[in-house]
Amino acid sequence: MEFTGHSLPVRRGGESQSEMTELILPNDTNTLGNLLGGRLMHFIDLVGAMAAYRHSRTHVVTASMDHIDFIAPVHVGDLLILKSLLNRAFNTSMEVGVKVWVENTIVGTHRHVASAYLTFVAVDSQGRSVPVPKLLPETEEEIRRYEDAGRRRENRQREHERRMASKSSPNHQTTPPLTQAK
Numbered sequence: 001m002e003f004t005g006h007s008l009p010v011r012r013g014g015e016s017q018s019e020m021t022e023l024i025l026p027n028d029t030n031t032l033g034n035l036l037g038g039r040l041m042h043f044i045d046l047v048g049a050m051a052a053y054r055h056s057r058t059h060v061v062t063a064s065m066d067h068i069d070f071i072a073p074v075h076v077g078d079l080l081i082l083k084s085l086l087n088r089a090f091n092t093s094m095e096v097g098v099k100v101w102v103e104n105t106i107v108g109t110h111r112h113v114a115s116a117y118l119t120f121v122a123v124d125s126q127g128r129s130v131p132v133p134k135l136l137p138e139t140e141e142e143i144r145r146y147e148d149a150g151r152r153r154e155n156r157q158r159e160h161e162r163r164m165a166s167k168s169s170p171n172h173q174t175t176p177p178l179t180q181a182k
């Protein structure tokens with residue numbers, strides 16, 4: 001961690017790095033013995049929040065989770081390994097990348113099963129957003145992730161504006177029209 005002339009510190013890439021390992025038990029799975037998607041999203045949210053806490057050292061709330069693909073099933077008895085890292089800090093928000101692997105406990109093989117980008121917002125005890133330290137990208141990999149995070153933020157903002165515009169349109173319907181009774 002380094003201090004600039006401002007009150008907020010500037011943090012280096014690796015300072016937020018977090019990892020979590022979970023043994024998948026029957027309570028986490030569906031009727032086929034595969035990990036439930038919602039449970040996986042919960043683990044992703046937790047490990048993502050750890051990176052955001054380590055960067056901001058404040059309370060954080062999850063503002064959004066981007067598109068997530070469940071690439072392969074995770075079975076009961078597998079070890080789930082989740083890693084998170086801050087890609088970029090903006091004003092009060094931070095983008096965290098999470099990658100998930102499954103380890104077969106018997107043969108020891110690893111397989112990538114999911115990835116996601118989450119945005120966390122730093123808040124005070126009243127839930128008001130507060131500024132976060134800047135992230136200083138140094139390695140080629142960190143610079144690439146930093147720039148990609150900027151592009152994703154622009155896409156998110158465009159998509160948000162598109163949704164808002166469509167909601168305010170007079171043709172917007174939240175529920176499908178009811179079929180007319182004959």
Ligand SMILES: CC(C)(COP(=O)(O)OP(=O)(O)OC[C@H]1O[C@@H](n2cnc3c(N)ncnc32)[C@H](O)[C@@H]1OP(=O)(O)O)[C@@H](O)C(=O)NCCC(=O)NCCS
Pocket residue numbers: 060061062063064090091092093094119121123127129156
């Ligand atoms: C997230 C939250 C704090 C944003 O509050 P807000 O009044 O909309 O705040 P602002 O418009 O000032 O935006 C604050 C930051 O959040 C970002 N943000 C807001 N909504 C967002 C979204 N849906 N996706 C990504 N970023 C978002 C803004 O871009 C802004 O970032 P910046 O300061 O780095 O530029 C508020 O919507 C909230 O409390 N939501 C509930 C969070 C929650 O309960 N999560 C689940 C449990 S942790």
